[in-house]
Amino acid sequence: MQRLLQTMNAKVNKTSGRATVSLQSNGIFVALVSRSAAGNPVIDRVFSHETFTGNSLTVLETMVQVEPLKKYRCSHLLNAGEYQLLTVDTPAVPQNERKEAMRWIVKDMLDFPAEDATIDILAIPLDKSGPIRSTSMFVVVARNSIISQRQKLFETAALELAAIDIPETAQRNISALLEPEGKALALLSLNADGGLMTITFAGELYLSRRMDITLVQLKQADLFQQAQLHEQITLELQRSLDHFYRQHHEMQLSKLVLAPMGQPGADLLVYLDRNLNSPVELLDMATIMDCSATPELLDADVQQKYFLTLGAALRIRST
Known part of the structure; x- marks a missing residue:
């Protein structure tokens, strides 16, 4: 069983840029972003296939044929209803056992068996200057069936899936620039x-x-x-x-x-x-990202449409 948030495929060896694919209720949205040591992140390309009624795989396969997706490390952004984000106290177990311990801590918070869950954790840093208190963690939980479905979608479309992200971490990536x-x-x-x-x-x-x-x-x-x-x-x-x-x-x-x-x-x-x-x-996203190759993103409505997809494409960390 693969993990959310973490890099999923160590064999992925691509350009320094990242491509994020988001399957939303009104279409498939893709953002290609490159990062360098200096300067703002560069939006290389954004594109979408909106209001489709067909098969997601067919649309994604078509995109792969006409767009440079294979040159980028690919990630997928889950929608709000496809996972749960819970906040719990950090269990008093060794760090390498925390994720499995979380499965039993959150099992009563789920509406499906914990054995059928893909789980990952995200630490909430302890404020060194703050009061002494127990540390907390975010726990991300999704059904195995959803994760397996998305992995299969990318595999069939001949795309190597490097990571699966959630809106909260995508938005965090943008916030970090601000x-x-x-x-x-x-x-x-x-x-x-x-x-x-x-x-x-x-x-x-x-x-x-x-x-x-x-x-x-x-x-x-x-x-x-x-x-x-x-x-x-x-x-x-x-x-x-x-x-x-x-x-x-x-x-x-x-x-x-x-x-x-x-x-x-x-x-x-x-x-x-x-x-x-x-x-x-x-x-205005143009103040924190280089939109010179994507002038359509100077429009606020277009920025809104790709906002979280762009955020996920800013990933530079393992979680």
């Missing part, structure tokens, strides 16, 4: 699956919260509904920020950044700026 030195950063994104807020510090994920509000809801809302949605988002954000302050009061949060959302993001920014007790900014 963090002021010595300060934490909150990042909120919205898409068809809902909202995702993360807080990172020194490139590490410390907090993750999901929201049920979708970008489609914001786009389709009238003025009254929009005000209600903005109020709900603000309340959930403030609760999450308060929780972070209680747990990590020694860290200073620099600001909240809104991921690209087009006009709904601009409207939300105005509301949050008036009602949230934290500085708020709207992200």
